[in-house]
Amino acid sequence: xxxxxxxxxxxxxxxxxxxxxxxxxxxxxxxxxxxxxxxxxxxxxxxxxxxxxxxxxxxxxxxxxxxxxxxxxxxxxxxxxxxxxxxxxxxxxxxxxxxxxxxxxxxxxxxxxxxxxxxxxxxxxxxxxxxxxxxxxxxxxxxxxxxxxxxxxxxxxxxxxxxxxxxxxxxxxxxxxxxxxxxxxxxxxxxxxxxxxxxxxxxxxxxxxxxxxxxxxxxxxxxxxxxxxxxxxxxxxxxxxxxxxxxxxxxxxxxxxxxxxxxxxxxxxxxxxxxxxxxxxxxxxxxxxxxxxxxxxxxxxxxxxxxxxxxxxxxxxxxxxxxxxxxxxxxxxxxxxxxxxxxxxxxxxxxxxxxxxxxxxxxxxxxxxxxxxxxxxxxxxxxxxxxxxxxxxxxxxxxxxxxxxxxxxxxxxxxxxxxxxxxxxxxxxxxxxxxxxxxxxxxxxxxxxxxxxxxxxxxxxxxxxxxxxxxxxxxxxxxxxxxxxxxxxxxxxxxxxxxxxxxxxxxxxxxxxxxxxxxxxxxxxxxxxxxxxxxxxxxxxxxxxxxxxxxxxxxxxxxxxxxxxxxxxxxxxxxxxxxxxxxxxxxxxxxxxxxxxxxxxxx
Numbered sequence: 001x002x003x004x005x006x007x008x009x010x011x012x013x014x015x016x017x018x019x020x021x022x023x024x025x026x027x028x029x030x031x032x033x034x035x036x037x038x039x040x041x042x043x044x045x046x047x048x049x050x051x052x053x054x055x056x057x058x059x060x061x062x063x064x065x066x067x068x069x070x071x072x073x074x075x076x077x078x079x080x081x082x083x084x085x086x087x088x089x090x091x092x093x094x095x096x097x098x099x100x101x102x103x104x105x106x107x108x109x110x111x112x113x114x115x116x117x118x119x120x121x122x123x124x125x126x127x128x129x130x131x132x133x134x135x136x137x138x139x140x141x142x143x144x145x146x147x148x149x150x151x152x153x154x155x156x157x158x159x160x161x162x163x164x165x166x167x168x169x170x171x172x173x174x175x176x177x178x179x180x181x182x183x184x185x186x187x188x189x190x191x192x193x194x195x196x197x198x199x200x201x202x203x204x205x206x207x208x209x210x211x212x213x214x215x216x217x218x219x220x221x222x223x224x225x226x227x228x229x230x231x232x233x234x235x236x237x238x239x240x241x242x243x244x245x246x247x248x249x250x251x252x253x254x255x256x257x258x259x260x261x262x263x264x265x266x267x268x269x270x271x272x273x274x275x276x277x278x279x280x281x282x283x284x285x286x287x288x289x290x291x292x293x294x295x296x297x298x299x300x301x302x303x304x305x306x307x308x309x310x311x312x313x314x315x316x317x318x319x320x321x322x323x324x325x326x327x328x329x330x331x332x333x334x335x336x337x338x339x340x341x342x343x344x345x346x347x348x349x350x351x352x353x354x355x356x357x358x359x360x361x362x363x364x365x366x367x368x369x370x371x372x373x374x375x376x377x378x379x380x381x382x383x384x385x386x387x388x389x390x391x392x393x394x395x396x397x398x399x400x401x402x403x404x405x406x407x408x409x410x411x412x413x414x415x416x417x418x419x420x421x422x423x424x425x426x427x428x429x430x431x432x433x434x435x436x437x438x439x440x441x442x443x444x445x446x447x448x449x450x451x452x453x454x455x456x457x458x459x460x461x462x463x464x465x466x467x468x469x470x471x472x473x474x475x476x477x478x479x480x481x482x483x484x485x486x487x488x489x490x491x492x493x494x495x496x497x498x499x500x501x502x503x504x505x506x507x508x509x510x511x512x513x514x515x516x517x518x519x520x521x522x523x524x525x526x527x528x529x530x531x532x533x534x535x536x537x538x539x540x541x542x543x544x545x546x547x548x549x550x551x552x553x554x555x556x557x558x559x560x561x562x563x564x565x566x567x568x569x570x571x572x573x574x575x576x577x578x579x580x581x582x583x584x585x586x587x588x589x590x591x592x593x594x595x596x597x598x599x600x601x602x603x
Contacts, residue, residue, distance in 0.1 A: 004184040009483070024084045024136060024144035026091060026151060027197040033095070044103040051096035058089045076131070076137040087140065087148075094155060097125035101162075122159040129155040142241040143189065150182035161212065173212040181206050185239050193269075197319070260347045262408030266340040272313040279306030283355050293366040300359045304352065311348040317341055329486065346396065346405055353393040360386050364428075376436040383429035386423060394418045422461035427453040 033054075038046030059065055062085055066072050080086055101121035104114045130154040136148035155173035160168040180202060185196035257266055267273040286299035318341045321334055364382050367375070397405045397415050405411045434449035519527075520540045 004310045019079070019082050019139045020137045021141050022081060022084055022087065022144070023131065023138050024087045024148070025548040026087075026136075026144060026147040027194065027201075029088060029091065029274055030095070031197055033092075039462075040104075044099045044106060048096055048099035049162065051099060052093050055089065055092045055096060058085055062086065062089065064089070076135065081135055081139045087136055088134060090128055090135065091151075094128040094132060094151075097121045097128065098155065098158075101125065118161050119159075122162050125228065126152070126156040126159040142238060143186065144240055146182055146186060146242060150179045150186070150201075153179035153182070154201075155207065159436075161208065164215075168210050168479065169216040171300050173216060175207065176212060177204055180209065186242075189239075189242055260351050261405065261414055262410035263343065263347055263405055265347055267344065268337070268340075269313060269317060272310050272317070275306045275310040279310060279351075281301045282306060283351075285353075287358055293362060296362060296413050297359065300355065300362075303355060307348060307355070308351050310351070311345060314341055314345045314348060318345065343405075350393060350396045350405055352387055353396060357386060358391045360389060376432040376439070379432040380429060380436070383425055383432060386425045387429070387524075390418055423456050427456035427460070432457060500512050569581045 033050070034047065037050035038044065064074060064076075066074055076086060076090060098121070101118040102120040104121065108112060128146075133145075133148040133152035139144040153175040157172040157179065160172035160175065183198045183201045183205070187195045187202070202575065218515065265276070267276060280301050280303075282303035286296045286303060305402045315573040318338065321338050321341065348407075360382055362380065362387070367378055367382065376449075397411060397418075406415045430453035434453065435448065437446040518540055520543050522542050
């Protein structure tokens with residue numbers, strides 16, 4: 001019966017309509033509750049007490065109490081389960097009974113009564129888990145229904161194993177094997193956290209399945225082939241529904257397509273997907289015209305934060321995938337997911353660089369509007385950054401993820417347009433440097449840079465873009481202006497040189513066409529002529545600068561050949577050899593005087 005038909009029947013009978021697609025993350029609830037309330041240290045008593053408290057709070061919140069004075073049993077029906085708390089109540093009830101059984105089994109002294117308590121509690125947990133699987137299959141999402149079915153199969157298999165009867169091992173093995181198949185299928189759907197929880201459940205199932213096979217013996221299960229095939233077909237149909245739901249979930253959110261330049265992005269992590277969608281939306285708002293430059297820059301910064309967080313999450317997932325071993329089938333699925341994550345990582349990197357180019361172009365436009373070319377050094381720095389971004393974008397699109405980003409038509413078009421965009425940026429950079437030279441009164445260098453800007457613009461004119469044509473026209477205009485300024489400066493310098501050279505005598509013989517400079521007072525002391533005080537003339541007292549005068553210097557004595565000069569006898573004692581001979585004679589005389597007492601006395 002369709003949802004519309006059920007609603008009409010409910011309106012006619014006055015009953016509540018059957019809820020559909022109730023979200024119920026069973027594995028996440030179990031992981032959180034067990035890790036935070038004792039099972040991290042195998043404290044089943046503490047976990048049982050937590051389940052009892054949580055169950056009491058749920059009963060009060062949902063107004064599902066069992067009477068005040070006497071206990072009145074109430075049954076949970078599918079029509080009541082309008083939200084996930086009803087399903088959680090059944091799950092916590094089953095967990096409480098299972099924790100009590102594990103607590104009874106874990107005691108040091110094992111008696112018959114303790115074993116009976118454990119068996120009774122496990123049968124209770126299996127019964128509640130089966131009820132949970134039935135209701136989740138009616139009102140829950142496809143994935144929630146499969147998780148509840150696997151949980152019910154696991155709990156039923158554990159309850160049958162506790163009986164340790166010969167006929168119970170086949171049933172326990174069938175239930176545990178079904179739970180294993182469901183966990184394996186679910187591990188291939190969803191994000192990496194969900195896959196890790198499914199693999200953890202599989203690791204817990206493996207020793208139980210081996211023990212059941214050992215206790216069952218070498219008996220064959222050929223009689224159960226037909227029911228097994230039917231169960232497999234039913235499981236395949238449910239998995240198809242789960243996969244369809246996942247495809248619809250990962251296709252996009254709120255009309256935002258998760259793709260970049262024609263490359264479809266598969267995002268399995270819900271948190272990563274949310275950050276990616278937010279980053280794309282913020283970047284789209286930043287590139288839209290109409291807002292001010294400051295507001296658009298703030299939107300760009302927020303978009304970069306979201307995209308960077310998404311890329312960090314993707315790389316964390318990649319590290320997790322590479323560090324977890326598995327079976328051959330799991331490794332094939334892991335390789336596929338790793339390839340998808342690598343494409344997503346490369347696309348996020350290229351997206352960040354592409355948006356950075358747009359942000360820097362916005363900064364260039366804002367700088368031109370604010371300063372009107374009065375600060376060319378800032379423009380040169382921005383253009384250098386733009387050139388680096390374009391080179392990084394080209395490298396990322398070409399090499400990242402094995403060239404997957406440039407395999408689409410839009411990616412190839414982007415890759416082909418990068419050299420032209422870089423040539424335009426180089427032309428604009430040359431014009432900015434030319435303006436700096438012009439402000440420094442160097443018009444010839446500025447004109448040469450304008451010519452270089454025209455060359456760069458000519459390289460980018462293959463497509464005839466409007467921006468390229470505008471840059472080429474501006475370069476030609478500025479070059480003409482700078483050449484005119486250079487010519488004017490050259491003429492003014494020539495005129496100044498001619499004025500400074502007037503009155504100079506440049507002839508070799510001293511006879512020049514110009515008049516000789518007048519003598520100063522110091523040069524014409526024997527003449528009577530006014531040298532100072534004449535109206536309209538500067539005083540001419542001393543020639544400036546003063547003429548150079550010879551200065552006497554000490555003679556230079558070269559003693560390089562002094563050892564080859566023979567000294568006359570009268571001054572031989574003053575040379576080095578005579579001094580050494582005199583010293584030796586004095587030493588001999590002193591020794592004789594000390595021995596014999598003569599030759600060294602005072603006169």
